[in-house]
Amino acid sequence: MQNLYRTAAVVTVFSALEHGLGFLYRIILSRILGPEGLGVYQVSLTVFAVFLTMTSSGLPITLSRIISKHRARGSRRGEQAATSAAIALTLLFSVPLTLLLFLFRAPFSRVFSDPRCADLFYILLFGLSFTSVYAILRGCFWGNKRFFAYSLVELAEEIVMIVVGVFLLLFLHSGIADVNLAAIAVLVSYLCSFAIATVYFFIRGGKLRSPRGEFLPLLKSSLPVTAMRTSSSLVNSFISVLFPMRLTAAGVSSAKAMSEYGVVYGMVMPVLMIPSSLIGSIALVLVPELSECYYKKEKEKLSALVGKALNGTLLIAGMLIPFFIVCGEDVGVLLYSNAASGKLISQCALILLPISLTLISTSILNSLGCERQTLLFFLFGAAAMLACTWFLPKYLGSGALCLGMACDYTISSGCSLFLLKKKTGRLRSGKFLLKLSAAVLPVLGAGFLVRKGLMLVMSYLPAMALTILFLGAAELVLFPALKLLDVRTLLARFFPRRRKRTD
Secondary structure, three states: OHHHHHHHHHHHHHHHHHHHHHHHHHHHHHHHHHHHHHHHHHHHHHHHHHHHHHHHHHHHHHHHHHHHHHHHHOOHHHHHHHHHHHHHHHHHHHHHHHHHHHHOHHHHHOOOOOHHHHHHHHHHHOOHHHHHHHHHHHHHHHHOOOHHHHHHHHHHHHHHHHHHHHHHHHHOOOOOOHHHHHHHHHHHHHHHHHHHHHHHHHHOOOOOOOOOOOHHHHHHHHHHHHHHHHHHHHHHHHHHHHHHHHHHHOOOOHHHHHHHHHHHHHHHHHHHOOHHHHHHHHHHHHHHHHHHHHHHOOHHHHHHHHHHHHHHHHHHHHHHHHHHHHHHHHHHHHHHOOHHHHHHHHHOHHHHHHHHHHHHHHHHHHHOOOHHHHHHHHHHHHHHHHHHHHHOHHHHOOHHHHHHHHHHHHHHHHHHHHHHHHHHOOOOOHHHHHHHHHHHHHHHHHHHHHHHHHHHHOOHHHHHHHHHHHHHHHHHHHHHHOOOOOHHHHHHHHOOOOOOOOO
């Protein structure tokens, strides 16, 4: 268990660094491209994500689970055959799909309301097969518990994209549009991560064997996950077209509608998804462990691990919610020079809770073989999201997207937690959530008073900094006092002292 904590700490550091750099790059893009350009960039990435999801998304997590099953049985040959089958399957889908999209470029480009989006999409399309194979190799690293390699390659991809993107956007003076240069940077990062992962795979003794006998198990388990994630990408793509269309129908100009979409998905959502880096680290480390416990039928250990994962997720969300509610408006102005994004960050901060619970519970359920159920839960949530996007833009503007996301994640997390309770016997997080609420509410109240007082005597930047320090100090007092966080035990698990030798 101690190794599990230390591994989670290492993965969290890498993940936080990766997401921090990505967040910084998103700020740079928002300033160079502007809300409208960021909206075009986001729409292209969203549509490309549909095809990337179709070709590879369900295979990595399924491969990691199948590798865990072979590890539990001591079958090295089975691990290698499963990896070969996954690579073959992703190439079987991605290569023909790429060729078809290029052959029918003219009719497919009509999907985009803005022709700039089509140009960006076809730049990204060159990397579809490469990044699909990389996703499979990442699943192989995951199943074999090579978390350092997994995290290092992910970080390298992010760094390459940022370095190339900043160079192209700031120092390359050419006639190419800025949004196209940003897409080229993404393509280069895909190619680099594929190359690094492939070299590492073979250097560490990776082998490809006959995939016979592994195709059907992989397809059977991966199809529901792929269907869920493809549906998610399709819904996001549909929303990227539907939301501006509904705003335009309500009398808003096309440029304003694209800007509104860019604010929500290009500025607000990156902030709200900050906990995903930490929760993703928990899931990354726990999924192979949970799969092994499930196949070995170690129900008590499985239940304990699920409880710790849920409590850790609740704690992460609970610690961040006061910061976003109290200082959200200042964050939007500081990061994006956009007051509207700051107001939405503050108003949408509570969505962190269902978002976080959905992320962790879906990963846990998929590791337990509940892919079909998680697909169904996603569809329930997506229906609510689409309904809000269709009916509410006229009345709420960009708030319709935020309300839709709140309904989506609340439905998904509620259904997932109910199924987890059935699978593990009971959930041990109800009492923890009550204590967390008892800690967060006074921190929020005091934070509002402190910020209001500081804003009367100083400018927003030092007032925000001091407010953040106050919120952090208040949490460091209240969270341990209510036994939500045991700092000493946590440090001892991550950094155990070596025992002195006695002669």
